[in-house]
Amino acid sequence: MNTAGDNDVSGLDLIPFRGVRYVPERVGSLAAVTSPPYDVVVRPDGLLHLESADPHNIVRLILPQATTPAARNQQAADTLHTWLGEGILAPDAEPSLYVYEQQDSDMLQRGVIGALRLSEAADGIVLPHEGVMAHVVEDRAALMKATSANLEPLLLTYRSETDGEHEPGGAMAVVERTALREPLLSTTTEDGFHHRLWAVTDPAEIAEIQSDLAHHQALIADGHHRWATNLRLRAEHASPSAWD
Template identity: 35%
Template structure:
């Protein structure tokens, strides 16, 4: 895909609002089951009929009354809670101070168009995008008040995730959420292309169901998503090439052993290896700049050759396993959430695959039908 086509999606304006919707929910034994993917398979126009069949068979539930949902999931010992609702995307921000949702990665317009076409044919938002924010006290109080009650769902899915779901329908609680979220600003953690697809659908058919898109809003102070690094393998590049680039940009470059290189990883320090030698790159970064920005904007352009290709991997082990002759692995530090938010607020884009917010919930816990309006 042509990286030159990367653009910033439009900004949604305040107030940030999660509207109630009638949740579609796969039964617990279907959540996390790879076979459930056929529900959303081609032909997409047949999906509403499949939904009806699954509902008749008791494999899918469609709530009778709209709600904003509290969804708590636990994966690998980490628990995340978020409010799930229909995000109001009906109006665009009038200026920087009016932005409700901040993207931090660029999107490929063609990919966003394809997703918009698919969701239109599906007549569904199959899964919520993930947003993170720091909730005001009033919103957090509602969440903990709801937590004190019995959940409507409590189960472990096929991916070994535990899910608890509450439906919030009390008018007073919904009004408190509306008031509390109105001035909030959320960062997109996962789903940049789906967010852009929502905006395309809304622009094509404003005034109806497409004025909203399914989103999960996570309080990063209460139950934070883990923000991990994404490492790189640069093909067609040697360690000496990286040393030359470091000299050009004024970064330190020291050959060390593996243990020292890995232990040196930090906000301004990268580790690199060709599988035989190891090195540490010490970057000189201003406070408002991330290490991944300097790698892609300064170091890679300064390489005397390559890279022919860049691969992205979440674990050190996988990254090192993918090393081949005439390639290097660059191990990255995890970005700081507040720094990512500041970069997004400054209208800057992080390079592709810069962040990895984890864990993500299994698909099928909450789905939104566009036929409900």
């Protein structure tokens, strides 16, 4: 595993974590509890559609509805606590990196989900290319503090070592091998996209991913406000902490 300290990290430092996932037997369907990112949900019609799709749709956490911001955030925190207590959501038994796949008739994309360490040099490792609005960062930070949860990931992209003429190595090799295994879950959402998720728990495979990514920067493909929010929360809390 990559054990370099903050001052030694020159690239992405991706850390296994215990993902909190829906328990399939406790919801109507996995497709019915999904949602697009908070900032592309069409309101109010799209929001109502998602809320009515299943009483446990994730939109109730990422876009809670109440009369004031404080009430909205408290509602999300209470909902998350209730769902965990009732077994609607449950943490995985051991820390993992996760391989996630999205596919439709025209496109296939796979990637790795992990907890990305926010080092002092993070701004030189993850590369934003858009500005952010302060009130949106304030809103997302308040929600994350109220729930003590990171409810939505960023989407990052990086240039791999392979040139297309050779077999992929490093993180890409682990992703491709993992995609041949039985997934933890799979579903097809109403937009026609097929989704599959796997957990990578083998220490050797985790080390292979970490060693590869430690040499890479990444560009934000989606989630500039989420990135700015994470940096803000890290700065507000003494390190080391979960906000790192």
